[in-house]
Amino acid sequence: MYQLIDPILVAVLLLNFAALGASQLRTVIHAIALQGVLLGVLVVVAHNEFTIWAVLMACAAITLKGIFIPRLLFHAIREVSIRREVEPIIGFIASLLLGGLGTALAVLFSNTLPIAQEHVGSLIVPAALSTTLTGFLILTTRVKAITQVVGYLVLENGIFIFGMLLVEAMPFLVEIGVLLDLFVAIFVMGIIINRISREFSTVSTRNLSSLKE
Amino acid sequence: MTQLLVITAIVLHAISGVPGLLFKRSADAGQKLSVALSTFGTVVGITGSIASLWFSTPKTSIIAIDGLSVIFLLPIFLISTLGSIYGLSYWKQADHPDNGQKLRLFYGLVTAALAAVTIAANAIVFLVAWEIMALSAYFLITTEDKDTAVRESGWVYLIATHLATLCLFGLFALLHSATGSFQLSPLTAGAVAPGVFTAMFLLALIGFGLKAGLMPLHMWLPGAHAMAPSHVSALMSGVLIKIGIYGFLRLCSLLPEPPLWWGGVILAVGVTSGVLGVVFALGQHDLKRLLAYHSIENIGIITIGIGLAMVGRTLERTDFVLLGMAGALLHVWNHGLFKSLLFLSAGAVIHATHTREIDQLGGLAKSMPRTALYFAVGAAAICGLPPLNGFVSEFLIYLGLFHSLNSGSGMTWTAAAFAIPALAMIGALAVTCFVKAFGAVFLGVARSEHARHAHEAKSMMTGPMLALVGFCLAIGLTPLLVAPVLEHGIRAWEPAAFDSGQKLTMLAPLGWLTIAGAALIVLITLGSFVLARRLRRCGVNPGVTWDCGYAAPASTMQYTSSSFAQMIVALFSWVLRPRVETPAEQPVFANAAHFHSHVSDIVLDGVLRPSFRFGAKITSSFRFLQAGNIHAYLFYIVLFLICLLLWR
């Protein structure tokens, strides 16, 4: 089952590009939801055996990343009638190129890090790093608050992937705690987006720059 | 026991302003109580300080009183109390309900802290006392903080004093690294690299020099002295800036084997301060600013003495050390006495006329005869004229410098060769400046309504001045009496100074000064007697001043202080950079014309303000980094992360 990890990770990477290149908000959220589901699967695969905790964890991850958060985001879009376009600061092509560059860098950097015997050749580290970078790219180049939440989510996904290396190290309690925190964070962000849209009647962060020097 | 007395005095001074807070803002009772506390504290403190000269007490790790401390303790207590008595009438609580309480609170604190600095035996106590002193002084300067100019001056002071404190941080940290403790105890040569000693010396020179107001670190001094209430100016100029000298002396005494160039640097700084201080004073037409620049000058003179003593330490010439230090220490006292006297009398003038502009005054000797007399004594003393105290200390420094002529070392006597004429020039310039100040303020005819309606100061104000006059005369006429105390101070600074068996009284003919002074007084009395007799015998006709036949001399025809100083200002225009408004070419029938020259401070207004403005402009240009754009913020994080990941 261990050999399933790499195909899943390739899919995750492709979804990164999808999230970067899509112009429709809806598409982006779908991509992220799919990525979340894949990560849930990854948990089981990485554990290499069907323990009850592993399944529980996978379920939690899938529910949260694949279902709950995307629903929340969709809800937000509907609720505050966000326009459907992504509104990038730099163009989609440029985003994609930067994403490619980031992935390359991630691979290069992960090559400089020594890898344990059992993980040599595995895509986990490069995938984790490049997903993290993709998250940062989305965070820094997308105007809408909601896309920034998406970026944060991608960032977290990258870290989640890295966590797969440490399945033994990470007690489930902590993992659950991490997921819970993520959830609450997104939830609070959602609330704030909601209020922002009420106050500013837009959720573009362009309006959120009155606090400055 | 003596330590206990001094500490009691410090505590009494520290709390002297507190009772005032409990009384009503319009009541004078608190003020009287505070003066009583302060007076009592001073009596106790002076007793304790003098006693500690004869009954030596063991040093503790916190406080230590030695001869050097006593030299500085005495004027601190004395002048503070005289000032607070003066304040009874000058800054009456009832007249200043808004800030009288604050003033007295910090006045007591600053006195206590000053005294505490001089007896601190370790760096931490020193720093704490130092900063309480510095901050209290800030609040004293900004007593009238509603006034923008006052706030401005206070701010400049605060920056300067904080820079000084930071220098002291560095200094004491170096001391700590050299000795492993914070005790202010002498270092041994070779304990650390020579570079560390040099760094300590330079930090001390800058840190303490900032407080003392050495040119070019004097930028805070004129404004602060001008803006503070006069008795505060007296305290600041009289003793507060001397604490910088104290600190510098104390530190120098700890550093072993000073290289010759240290002394040279100190001498050069002293000469610069002395000459430029008085030159700048000449350009002023604010009475208190003028006096403030004279403080810079006198600090310069003191520093010349210290420089000589340092050279003496290097060359192991006890005569330089004795004469230089004696001159410097005595000048610390003397300047404290006559400068407070001058500030107090200037305060009386301001109190009576409500202006500090010299060119608005004039003729006050008629309406304020006592104040005028006291000012004249102070002026003569500050110019170093015999038979007053200023002469004695300058005499000692001159003598020391002349001694360095036969030192054999070419370097040092070159130092003397430029310091002696410089000192002479300082003296002559001071005479010029004080003739100008005394003449323009007290002599001639009133130049404005302010001056015309002046009245003599109350006895609470003239009393302290009279006391100071007495001290000036006493030291000037009987310098032998103070020599033992000075020797104690020198012994604390450099114990080796007496190794060769030389004594101050052997090197300096102080007794002759008494005789000469007495002779001078006799001659003057005799002359006055003769003149008075002749005048009575031959008759005196009152008349108007003869103005080449001009029919109606007016007060505006008098020479103003600007005009008086014009030639000197022109001579020194290369450093003063005066802004002169000369009258334009006039037609045959001349219109009203106007001559005015203004000398701004070259360091503050010429260098510091522009560079601060420039710095602020540079920093403002970085504001775009924080423009409210969250994307940029996140980008900084990534960037920083990548930088650190690539660190090694």
Added chain:
Amino acid sequence: MLISQIIVHVVLLLVMPPLLLGVIGKTKALFGGRVGPPLFQAFFDLIKLFQKGSVISSTTTWVFRAGPVVGLATAILAGLFIPFGGHASPVSFSGDLILFAYLFALGRFFTASAALDTGSAFEGMGAAREVTFSCLAEPALFFGFLVLAKLSGSLSLTAMLDGPMPNSWGAAGASLVLVAASLFIVLLVENSRIPFDDPNTHLELTMIHEVMVLDHSGPALGMILYGAAMKLFVMCALLLRIVAPFDSGNIWVDWGIFAVGMLALAMVIGVVESIMARFKLTFVPTFLVAACLLSAFGIILLLR
């Protein structure tokens, strides 16, 4: 030191100064082809002034009267520190040269203040000039003292000027020439002689010293004149000892040499006054700076 010597010193100090003024006047008259006033004219003036009534401006205070008194008193006291000829001065101690210089400063302080006390523009102008020029004259004087102290290795005027002077000419003649020149300039400036000042002009605007005393009259003016003459005398005595350090060995011959020398110096001043025109006022500082440089150069020569 003999009491008799002190008495001679004091008598000379008190009596001789007005005579110098007479000699100067006579010399100038000779040059001008006139007979000129008698040699003792200054004495007559003084006596007359001390008997005249005075007009004192109502704007003045005690300072106005203190000026002449202090001016005279300081000059007399200063005269006691300076050795006349080869004789020790009555009062002499280490560092008396400092007191000597500062006594004149004290006098200046009060005469200038007295001038300001009248409230007259002219007198203010004079006072300003007087004190301003002294700012440059003082360093020059002290530069001179430095050279003398270095050469003699001592710090009292008597010891500096008395014994070693002849030897010093051999050792450092060049320096002494420079110092003498410098002191001569200082002397002319401080005593308001041509070419720096003209006591006899009728134009107040151009004067220095004389304009300060415009308002003084009667005994007060007499004191001022006397004091000024004494100052001239004392400074001449200083200069004389430097340029003519002759000792005959006999005390009384030395007094004679001194008196003759002083008269000769007065004649020199008279000659200078006769053959030179008055400089523009603005040149005075330049000359004083030059005087400083001359004696400073004297020191540099010693540095070798």
Added chain:
Amino acid sequence: MVWLLVLIPLLLAVAAVLIPSGRLRPWLVPFGGLIQVVLVVFAISSENVSGFQGWLLLDPLGKLVLLFISVLFFICSLYVPGYLSLRAERPTRLFCACLLSMLGMMTLMTLSHHLGLMWVAMEATTLASAPLLLFNSSTRSLEATWKYLLIGSVGIALALLGSFFLAYASLYEGLESTLQFDDLIKLAPHLSKPWLHAAFVLLLVGYGTKMGLAPMHTWKPDAYGEAPGLVGALLAGGVTSCAFLAILRFYSLCVASGEAAFAREIFIFSGILSMVVAAVFMIRQRDFKRMLAYSSVEHMGILVLGIGVGGLATYGALLHLLTNGLTKGVLFLSAGNIHRAFGSKLTDDVRGAIRRVPMSGALFLAGFLAITGSPPFGPFISEFTILNGAIGSGKFVVAALFLLLLAIVFVGMGSTVLRVTQGTPSTPATATDFRESPRFVIPILLFLGMSLLLGLYIPPQLESLLKNAALFVENGV
């Protein structure tokens, strides 16, 4: 028993939500604060406080920070009832509950010896403080909260990645992969260096974001500027201390693994950088609350600089943690009072605060003097100790830079503070009828008093606490 320390504040938070009385609710906060202080004092004096198989452990460093946080919280909490009575129009339920849960989470932070748990606690602190920032419910506070939340979350995400890296560093060497701090310390000499370096950098950036080190400080001026003064004091004193505590733990890990030099270099670099950035933005700062935020950035820089210098300076930095936090309490609370009185926090509008609100104005001024290192206040001793450490260890350039930056900061901060406090009181259009009653002043006085006390005298118990903590940081045990 150790879990009580965390649980009681949380239970009280729940109580705050449930309690119906709006009058009683604010008093729950000081009540909770008091209980916490008592418990903490008790816990500190006990020998061995641990629980959950070493997941929770009160080590010397934790003792110090925990004591500090509980005292800070208690004094701040005294301000709460008065403050909330002023803001009667705002709902207090969430405010009180969040305050108390923040206390619980901060306590958890100091106790946790498990990297994951620590991370959870840190993030929870962020989340609990977000509603506090939003208390004013203006568009500006909304914006501030958004930035605080997003930047904080991103930063903390990096910290999580760093924690994973650290765990991997042990896994790679064939050791048991663990996130438990004590195990990591034991394994430290064997950890993989490249992973350790990368982990350290990520953790520094991550927790540094919460701490507010430049250039991750960008949320600070916005958040502190818009938050109530009380919340500002808690954030600047409490949350930052927690983040610093985390960084210290990773530092001692570096020390244990023999990589101290690397960590110190980075500490010194980022410390100086923070001070520079703070100095640059403090000059001509027109908003006095934002100015305080930059001052906080500066002092965070000083803290890491002190650790970077090491030796004596480590002690200094730990002391500075206390002194800075207490003095920040003075500044934020008094700034809050001034803000309330004038209805503005811009120097253009606010003048003469000493005459308008005498105590708050004077305390603000005193706080400024204290925070800039004027003797005899506490920050003087701590900054001076750091300087001593720098000079004692021969880092003269660092010492010189440190002094220079302190000077610049003083000038920048002073001109703003003096403009606010001195002169004739202005009456901007926004001025309120705020009256300065004892309940708004006593907490500030307490803060100032403690700051002053630490400058003059450090109690021997605290001294030994500090010494042990410094030893712990330097040695990891």
